[in-house]
Amino acid sequence: xxxxxxxxxxxxxxxxxxxxxxxxxxxxxxxxxxxxxxxxxxxxxxxxxxxxxxxxxxxxxxxxxxxxxxxxxxxxxxxxxxxxxxxxxxxxxxxxxxxxxxxxxxxxxxxxxxxxxxxxxxxxxxxxxxxxxxxxxxxxxxxxxxxxxxxxxxxxxxxxxxxxxxxxxxxxxxxxxxxxxxxxxxxxxxxxxxxxxxxxxxxxxxxxxxxxxxxxxxxxxxxxxxxxxxxxxxxxxxxxxxxxxxxxxxxxxxxxxxxxxxxxxxxxxxxxxxxxxxxxxxxxxxxxxxxxxxxxxxxxxxxxxxxxxxxxxxxxxxxxxxxxxxxxxxxxxxxxxxxxxxxxxxxxxxxxxxxxxxxxxxxxxxxxxxxxxxxxxxxxxxxxxxxxxxxxxxxxxxxxxxxxxxxxxxxxxxxxxxxxxxxxxxxxxxxxxxxxxxxxxxxxxxxxxxxxxxxxxx
Amino acid sequence: xxxxxxxxxxxxxxxxxxxxxxxxxxxxxxxxxxxxxxxxxxxxxxxxxxxxxxxxxxxxxxxxxxxxxxxxxxxxxxxxxxxxxxxxxxxxxxxxxxxxxxxxxxxxxxxxxxxxxxxxxxxxxxxxxxxxxxxxxxxxxxxxxxxxxxxxxxxxxxxxxxxxxxxxxxxxxxxxxxxxxxxxxxxxxxxxxxxxxxxxxxxxxxxxxxxxxxxxxxxxxxxxxxxxxxxxxxxxxxxxxxxxxxxxxxxxxxxxxxxxxxxxxxxxxxxxxxxxxxxxxxxxxxxxxxxxxxxxxxxxxxxxxxxxxxxxxxxxxxxxxxxxxxxxxxxxxxxxxxxxxxxxxxxxxxxxxxxxxxxxxxxxxxxxxxxxxxxxxxxxxxxxxxxxx
Numbered sequence: 001x002x003x004x005x006x007x008x009x010x011x012x013x014x015x016x017x018x019x020x021x022x023x024x025x026x027x028x029x030x031x032x033x034x035x036x037x038x039x040x041x042x043x044x045x046x047x048x049x050x051x052x053x054x055x056x057x058x059x060x061x062x063x064x065x066x067x068x069x070x071x072x073x074x075x076x077x078x079x080x081x082x083x084x085x086x087x088x089x090x091x092x093x094x095x096x097x098x099x100x101x102x103x104x105x106x107x108x109x110x111x112x113x114x115x116x117x118x119x120x121x122x123x124x125x126x127x128x129x130x131x132x133x134x135x136x137x138x139x140x141x142x143x144x145x146x147x148x149x150x151x152x153x154x155x156x157x158x159x160x161x162x163x164x165x166x167x168x169x170x171x172x173x174x175x176x177x178x179x180x181x182x183x184x185x186x187x188x189x190x191x192x193x194x195x196x197x198x199x200x201x202x203x204x205x206x207x208x209x210x211x212x213x214x215x216x217x218x219x220x221x222x223x224x225x226x227x228x229x230x231x232x233x234x235x236x237x238x239x240x241x242x243x244x245x246x247x248x249x250x251x252x253x254x255x256x257x258x259x260x261x262x263x264x265x266x267x268x269x270x271x272x273x274x275x276x277x278x279x280x281x282x283x284x285x286x287x288x289x290x291x292x293x294x295x296x297x298x299x300x301x302x303x304x305x306x307x308x309x310x311x312x313x314x315x316x317x318x319x320x321x322x323x324x325x326x327x328x329x330x331x332x333x334x335x336x337x338x339x340x341x342x343x344x345x346x347x348x349x350x351x352x353x354x355x356x357x358x359x360x361x362x363x364x365x366x367x368x369x370x371x372x373x374x375x376x377x378x379x380x381x382x383x384x385x386x387x388x389x390x391x392x393x394x395x396x397x398x399x400x401x402x403x404x405x406x407x408x409x410x411x412x413x414x415x416x417x418x419x420x421x422x423x424x425x426x427x428x429x430x431x432x433x434x435x436x437x438x439x440x441x442x443x444x445x446x447x448x449x450x451x452x453x454x455x456x457x458x
Numbered sequence: 459x460x461x462x463x464x465x466x467x468x469x470x471x472x473x474x475x476x477x478x479x480x481x482x483x484x485x486x487x488x489x490x491x492x493x494x495x496x497x498x499x500x501x502x503x504x505x506x507x508x509x510x511x512x513x514x515x516x517x518x519x520x521x522x523x524x525x526x527x528x529x530x531x532x533x534x535x536x537x538x539x540x541x542x543x544x545x546x547x548x549x550x551x552x553x554x555x556x557x558x559x560x561x562x563x564x565x566x567x568x569x570x571x572x573x574x575x576x577x578x579x580x581x582x583x584x585x586x587x588x589x590x591x592x593x594x595x596x597x598x599x600x601x602x603x604x605x606x607x608x609x610x611x612x613x614x615x616x617x618x619x620x621x622x623x624x625x626x627x628x629x630x631x632x633x634x635x636x637x638x639x640x641x642x643x644x645x646x647x648x649x650x651x652x653x654x655x656x657x658x659x660x661x662x663x664x665x666x667x668x669x670x671x672x673x674x675x676x677x678x679x680x681x682x683x684x685x686x687x688x689x690x691x692x693x694x695x696x697x698x699x700x701x702x703x704x705x706x707x708x709x710x711x712x713x714x715x716x717x718x719x720x721x722x723x724x725x726x727x728x729x730x731x732x733x734x735x736x737x738x739x740x741x742x743x744x745x746x747x748x749x750x751x752x753x754x755x756x757x758x759x760x761x762x763x764x765x766x767x768x769x770x771x772x773x774x775x776x777x778x779x780x781x782x783x784x785x786x787x788x789x790x791x792x793x794x795x796x797x798x799x800x801x802x803x804x805x806x807x808x809x810x811x812x813x814x815x816x817x818x819x820x821x822x823x824x825x826x827x828x829x830x831x832x833x834x835x836x837x838x839x840x841x842x843x844x845x846x847x
Contacts (some may be wrong), residue, residue: 281836392658394666405645415579415593435652440505440644440713442579447645453656 002440011327012326014103015320020140024093029086030405031132031157031239035228037086038125038161039240040154041079048072083127089364090131091375098348106142109323111344112294113138114376116287117153117202120384121376125161130376133158146287146317147278150202151271154194155243157226163194163381166229170222170251175234190251192218197381205286209258214254218269220262279317284309288322290386296327297338298387304331336427337457340388343371345458346400350450354411371382371399401451408446420452427454472604494608495746495819496781496820497696498704499689499736500600502621503729503753504582505644505712508767509774510803511722512548512758513565513787514538517792520794521759528718528761539664540567545787553734554776561784562744563733564844566775566812568792570755570805572836575767581754587624588810590836597626599813602832604628606823613704614695616688624706632694644711680709685709686731693739696747707732712753716764733778745780746846748820752809758801759794771802775812781820783846811838819845 004010031434046055048071049062063071098107114134121130129349137156141149153159160166169176169188176188195218199209223246230246238244245267254263257273258280265272277283290310292300308325315321328334341349347368368374372391378384385391420428420436432452439445449455462653486620513522514530515539522529530538536549545565547555557563573584580592589595600623604613612629615621624630646667653659692705709729714721729751737744756773772792779782792804810833818825818831819839825840 028790039532090736172588246740392662394662397659397662398562398666398670399634401645401649412620412622417579432652435648439648440578441582441710444642444645444648447580448648451649452652453659456659 005082008327011105012324014105015323016155017141018103018106018143019101020142022097024096025135027401028089028104028131028135030127030241030358030452031129031136032239034086034132035157035161035226035241037128039228041124044075044079048075050076068336071343072405075100075179086128087121087130087364087376088365089202090128090135091368092362093131094134094375095348095351095364099351102136107124110134110139112291112437113142113149115378115383116290116376116388118381119158119162120381122379123162126158129158129161132156134376137436143320144318145190145278146283146312146319146322147275149319150198150278151273153202154198154274155224159239160224160243163197164191165194165221165224167191168194168222168224169249170219170220172251173222174248175246176249178234188249190215190218190222193281194218195221198208198274198277201381201383203283203286204258204280205282213257216257216262217268217270217273219251219253220257220273223247224267224270279313281309281313282311283314290327291322292326292332292401293458294339294386296332297335298389301331304329337454339458340392340393340456342384342386342454343368343373343396343400346456347371349455349458350404350407353450353455354407354417354446367403371403372396397451401447404447404450408450409444411443412444414442414446416442416449422447423449424454429454461759477690493758494610494703495743495822496615496703496822497740497743497747497779498703498745498817498820499624499692499696499707499749500778501709501729501732501749501751501772502586502615502623503712503751504708505578505708505714505753505837506581506755506757507587507712507723507725507753507770507773508714508718508757508770509567509772510570510752510756510777511543511718511767512684512726512801513545513567513774514548515791515794516540516544516546516796524794525767526761528765528767531723532719535719540815542787546824548722548726550723551730553730554778557733557778558735558785562780562782563739563776563778564784564786564788566777566788566807566841566844568789568803568805569752569775569807569809569812570772571809572838574771575654575720576755578754578769583622584836585752585754585809586621588813588833591775594806599810599832600706601622601626601630603817603828604630604704606827606831607703607821611700611702613706614692614702615706615708616692617706617708621706624733633691642711644713647716685728686735689732689735690739693736697740697743714757715762715766715768718761718766729776744808747779748816749776749778751776751778752812752817756803759797759803760801771798772805773803775809777844779818781845783843788841788844807841808838809843812844814838815841816844819847 043059046059047062049068050072055062071106071379098104101107117138119126119129119133121127137152138149141152166192170191179187191390192214198217199213200206225244225246227244228240229244230237231380234248235246236244247266249267249379252264254261255269258277260276262269262272287303289300292305292308304326307329308322311325312318313320347364351364373384410455416436416439420433432454436445436448512520531549538546539552539555540546540750541555541558544788545567546669547558554563571581571584572590573581583589583592586598587595588599599614604718605628612631613624615624615630615632617632620630620632650663653663688707692707695701696705699755711725733749736749740747752775753773756770757767782829789807796804814825814828814833816829817823829837829840
């Protein structure tokens with residue numbers, strides 16, 4: 001891969017080749033199937049009596065004694081097995097697209113937005129939702145308007161479950177009123193989790209919203225739910241995993257968010273808020289800064305960020321305008337190798353560098369965990385940090401060296417001198433080149449190439 | 459307090475074989491009885507073993523003159539063990555010296571491939587392919603030999619991938635136990651040098667090494683016993699009556715540009731352990747075995763400024779097993795008065811000639827046929843007198 005003659009055109013041209021729904025995704029169970037699986041998991045947990053879940057009307061009699069324990073163990077084993085299979089297949093598909101897809105820059109942006117809208121698969125409800133959220137809500141939306149992307153993500157079961165939206169009920173809704181009247185043991189109520197993270201993480205950013213904004217958006221979002229979980233009266237049944245608006249769970253009245261008042265309009269109320277948040281100048285600034293940090297430098301030039309934000313706002317929130325602004329900015333090309341690769345970046349670049357290892361991707365899945373960045377498991381809705389300080393650490397570096405040593409052993413005895421020149425055009429230093437040439441074996445030379453300062457950065 | 463759990467969990471992951479164990483292509487050993495009882499073990503010593511330190515000449519005062527302190531191992535490592543009137547073995551090769559005394563080991567000294575440059579990669583490729591130029595021949599000479607042998611289970615390499623030596627049209631397989639070595643000491647030394655000019659990476663790497671040492675992780679050597687364990691696995695496979703007859707072991711870490719006295723001692727001790735593991739694991743089959751340990755080139759006669767030696771030309775090949783014409787140092791000793799390009803031990807024997815003569819003798823093949831089929835690109839007359847008849 002020689003350096004392209006017109007790097008700007010090369011990057012932007014990739015969007016014509018980018019396939020939001022390539023064949024590698026077609027066989028994977030999506031958000032609907034995973035919602036059904038989650039529902040079945042909950043039912044099984046109630047049946048075997050783990051997790052302390054309350055019995056629902058219609059549930060079979062729970063098991064007791066040693067039989068229950070054996071059943072519980074068997075169930076847990078099956079669940080873990082199913083998880084490994086589903087998660088492994090999703091990560092493998094993601095890797096395949098990143099390693100050999102025709103549009104690596106577009107894939108990078110998919111991963112950027114997936115991290116912006118991070119969910120974490122360490123929750124039962126979202127254990128296998130990382131792939132579906134990225135493949136169904138994010139991939140198709142990276143070239144359109146940010147508002148549409150935001151809406152698609154928020155309505156996806158992955159995000160709904162992760163931030164506890166699916167059962168958020170307006171305190172003044174018909175359902176809540178009915179529950180109060182019959183003095184139900186569990187009174188339904190508001191859940192602010194999703195509303196808060198939309199304001200803090202997805203749009204305006206910390207310090208730029210108030211608790212009143214959170215409450216307003218949370219009330220507007222009540223009734224936004226997912227099919228498959230309606231046991232309550234006054235609910236509209238819907239297929240598993242499908243977004244559904246439940247009018248009888250929705251809080252009546254107008255709300256105020258970020259200084260603007262939104263009249264009641266059912267589902268349209270929150271949609272209008274999300275739309276306005278997407279083109280808020282604070283959001284523009286924040287998205288521009290995050291993307292510039294990802295693509296250009298840990299501390300991106302403020303002038304560049306300002307121009308990107310401006311282009312974004314002028315276009316009415318068009319993501320392509322944002323991308324064009326950064327790709328065509330001279331600042332973006334001034335400092336090569338300014339970014340320390342994340343374990344994901346490094347793994348993908350290693351796999352691209354050593355196609356001969358023919359590594360079954362499952363091993364790459366485990367490798368990502370070993371290197372400290374298991375896919376879709378950042379552990380928090382804030383996603384993975386995107387700066388050198390997070391990833392360049394002594395133990396992390398040692399792990400990369402160990403992994404490089406093993407992978408180079410698998411790659412066979414190709415000549416690493418030619419490979420280095422090919423992989424690092426224009427950035428390979430004389431010192432690295434000499435160190436690789438002096439290695440005691442081709443495998444050792446290849447290992448050095450994979451961990452040299454130039455290859456650890458991008 | 460150092461948190462050791464991170465090491466424990468990482469290494470457990472590896473130990474479970476989650477990462478690399480599954481990669482091993484488990485050799486499917488054919489059940490048909492193999493057509494030959496002879497066994498060949500080929501050990502590739504990658505990085506250029508210093509033949510003059512492994513098998514030093516006893517009566518050549520030029521060695522001390524050119525090498526100074528490095529001419530003999532430091533006293534605390536023990537004295538060289540006399541093999542013949544003219545040669546000794548490094549004290550770390552005590553086991554090998556014992557085999558030599560029992561007539562089960564031999565040396566071919568001042569030996570080299572046809573390659574006369576000093577690149578490890580190119581030299582190893584020529585050692586393995588017997589090509590007349592690096593990367594000119596695509597398959598390994600040992601693979602080209604396989605069709606000449608009676609039907610047998612595929613030759614096996616004890617590594618995650620097939621070395622060039624065994625690559626080619628004939629079936630061969632590789633087998634790696636679930637626990638491959640962690641990053642080798644050699645790689646870590648080179649990584650340290652690679653990061654010297656990069657302030658961030660230099661600081662991180664120094665911290666990582668310091669932490670590893672404090673945590674007592676096996677930061678030194680290639681993990682003690684790793685090579686011997688691989689050799690034991692090879693011996694187990696070869697000892698099986700219906701198993702493979704040819705095994706290849708890879709052993710790196712010989713590129714001793716600095717601190718040679720200690721590093722070479724570790725390397726040779728490991729190699730000594732490999733011979734011992736092969737003998738004990740092969741049991742009765744040892745009597746029908748030939749082990750060849752060869753390296754891509756030798757090292758400079760003179761010591762360099764960092765207590766080591768640089769890339770040279772001729773080295774020594776070590777042979778062992780019940781089939782070797784043992785108790786001898788084969789080859790013509792060129793002496794150290796006249797050096798190749800005024801710096802290296804002069805090559806007087808050809809590795810290709812040794813390999814051709816050894817495998818022809820071991821498997822009862824016509825030496826000329828072996829040369830024609832396996833060493834056609836850089837033919838050398840097959841060496842005689844290597845195999846006990």
